[in-house]
Amino acid sequence: DADVTQTPRNRITKTGKRIMLECSQTKGHDRMYWYRQDPGLGLRLIYYSFDVKDINKGEISDGYSVSRQAQAKFSLSLESAIPNQTALYFCATSDTTGRTGELFFGEGSRLTVL
Amino acid sequence: LAKTTQPISMDSYEGQEVNITCSHNNIATNDYITWYQQFPSQGPRFIIQGYKTKVTNEVASLFIPADRKSSTLSLPRVSLSDTAVYYCLVLYNFNKFYFGSGTKLNVKP
Numbered sequence: 181d182a183d184v185t186q187t188p189r190n191r192i193t194k195t196g197k198r199i200m201l202e203c204s205q206t207k208g209h210d211r212m213y214w215y216r217q218d219p220g221l222g223l224r225l226i227y228y229s230f231d232v233k234d235i236n237k238g239e240i241s242d243g244y245s246v247s248r249q250a251q252a253k254f255s256l257s258l259e260s261a262i263p264n265q266t267a268l269y270f271c272a273t274s275d276t277t278g279r280t281g282e283l284f285f286g287e288g289s290r291l292t293v294l
Numbered sequence: 295l296a297k298t299t300q301p302i303s304m305d306s307y308e309g310q311e312v313n314i315t316c317s318h319n320n321i322a323t324n325d326y327i328t329w330y331q332q333f334p335s336q337g338p339r340f341i342i343q344g345y346k347t348k349v350t351n352e353v354a355s356l357f358i359p360a361d362r363k364s365s366t367l368s369l370p371r372v373s374l375s376d377t378a379v380y381y382c383l384v385l386y387n388f389n390k391f392y393f394g395s396g397t398k399l400n401v402k403p
Contacts, residue, residue, distance in 0.1 A: 272337065
């Protein structure tokens with residue numbers, strides 16, 4: 181099983197619908213992140229969380245919200261989806277115990293908003 | 295926050311050494327330099343990290359000059375499977391991981 185699991189892997193929805201993307205991890209990491217990637221472009225940081233009580237906005241948080249339900253779970257919500265939120269979404273975790281720049285990514289959730 | 299600049303794309307042939315340079319002129323004292331590799335429809339994968347001079351692992355080498363305003367990822371003897379996008383990140387206190395557009399490396403037979 182993957183250390184960082186995202187559900188759903190693929191989702192097609194309509195404009196105005198509420199969507200939740202879920203991420204769970206078994207790595208025991210405190211830090212979790214949500215990114216989006218548009219075709220041919222790099223990743224952009226949406227939100228990040230350093231522990232259950234600490235949530236921070238990234239580069240492009242407008243239109244998104246997050247919930248850190250537990251150390252191992254970090255969900256991304258689109259309250260009212262719009263077509264330009266069609267993208268590939270990645271969840272990632274990182275370790276805080278050492279000085280490492282290593283992020284561990286999930287397999288991605290492909291979202292299409294019609 | 296240190297901004298990074300990389301070439302948009304590079305071409306190479308199998309068996310060659312590839313060097314990808316990243317510019318980060320406003321890097322701060324506490325910043326580390328990290329490189330990632332991404333294949334289509336997959337999450338990025340950590341390659342290497344360094345602070346100064348040279349770092350080498352089983353996959354790549356990272357060269358950082360004394361002024362630290364740039365860094366070079368070196369991939370020895372590339373193969374077709376090294377075709378991917380490579381990202382350079384500058385990390386402050388390992389807090390925020392900002393990816394730029396990366397360098398698309400195309401390895402030809």
